[in-house]
Amino acid sequence: xxxxxxxxxxxxxxxxxxxxxDIVFDVNEGEIVGIIGPxxxxxxxxxxxxxxxxxxxxxxxxxxxxxxxxxxxxxxSRLGVARTFQKLKPFIDLTVTENVIVGALAxxxxxxxxxxxxxxxxxxxxxxxxxxxxxxxLSTGQRKRLELARxxxxxxxxxxxxxxxxxxxxxxIVGLIALVLELKQRGVTVVMIEHNMQVIMRLADRxxxxxxxxxxxxxxxxxxxxxxxxxxxxxxxxxxxx
Numbered sequence: 142x143x144x145x146x147x148x149x150x151x152x153x154x155x156x157x158x159x160x161x162x163d164i165v166f167d168v169n170e171g172e173i174v175g176i177i178g179p180x181x182x183x184x185x186x187x188x189x190x191x192x193x194x195x196x197x198x199x200x201x202x203x204x205x206x207x208x209x210x211x212x213x214x215x216x217x218s219r220l221g222v223a224r225t226f227q228k229l230k231p232f233i234d235l236t237v238t239e240n241v242i243v244g245a246l247a248x249x250x251x252x253x254x255x256x257x258x259x260x261x262x263x264x265x266x267x268x269x270x271x272x273x274x275x276x277x278x279l280s281t282g283q284r285k286r287l288e289l290a291r292x293x294x295x296x297x298x299x300x301x302x303x304x305x306x307x308x309x310x311x312x313x314i315v316g317l318i319a320l321v322l323e324l325k326q327r328g329v330t331v332v333m334i335e336h337n338m339q340v341i342m343r344l345a346d347r348x349x350x351x352x353x354x355x356x357x358x359x360x361x362x363x364x365x366x367x368x369x370x371x372x373x374x375x376x377x378x379x380x381x382x383x
Contacts, residue, residue, distance in 0.1 A: 175345030
């Protein structure tokens with residue numbers, strides 16, 4: 142069986158700086174793959190390249206065997222790829238429901254269908270009771286859930302999640318972990334960037350480690366955790382946090 146996502150040789154340069162260099166990894170359907178690396182390792186740039194927000198200088202991205210390299214973000218989204226962002230930017234003057242409807246309308250022009258999908262997604266992320274609140278009234282943890290609901294309203298096969306637990310309290314982290322596991326149970330394939338090593342070691346089936354834009358390890362969590370290059374990149378913090 143071919144992977145759902147297959148990244149081969151993906152490279153991005155900004156002048157003399159290489160943000161991503163020959164990134165190679167794949168993601169099987171129903172799998173959770175984690176992306177780790179120190180700040181500046183090229184993790185978010187990698188997501189930008191996969192989802193069409195930036196154009197690569199080399200390499201290719203296959204989705205279910207079809208080349209999507211360099212397509213516009215809206216076309217990639219319509220093929221079943223959704224994304225959440227590290228920097229949360231909800232439409233603060235829209236209600237929670239209206240924010241999610243915006244996501245749903247990327248895949249349907251029928252307002253009733255979009256609203257139904259929005260409410261279903263809000264129920265999944267446990268924000269239904271906040272559906273009539275304005276987005277500006279939500280806490281950081283709730284905004285993370287709103288971001289996820291908006292992505293889910295697109296009915297994705299694959300979702301890329303950037304720092305899903307970043308900036309939230311420990312209690313919220315537990316709930317967000319449960320949501321990611323439930324996504325997997327529902328058959329959604331997940332690629333997630335995560336700084337919290339305990340979280341990523343618990344959730345991921347496989348982990349890609351990046352350092353200075355280059356892949357230094359890819360495999361099962363235990364294998365990656367013990368890789369000398371990963372330990373060196375984290376100055377030992379991977380082992381300490383596990």
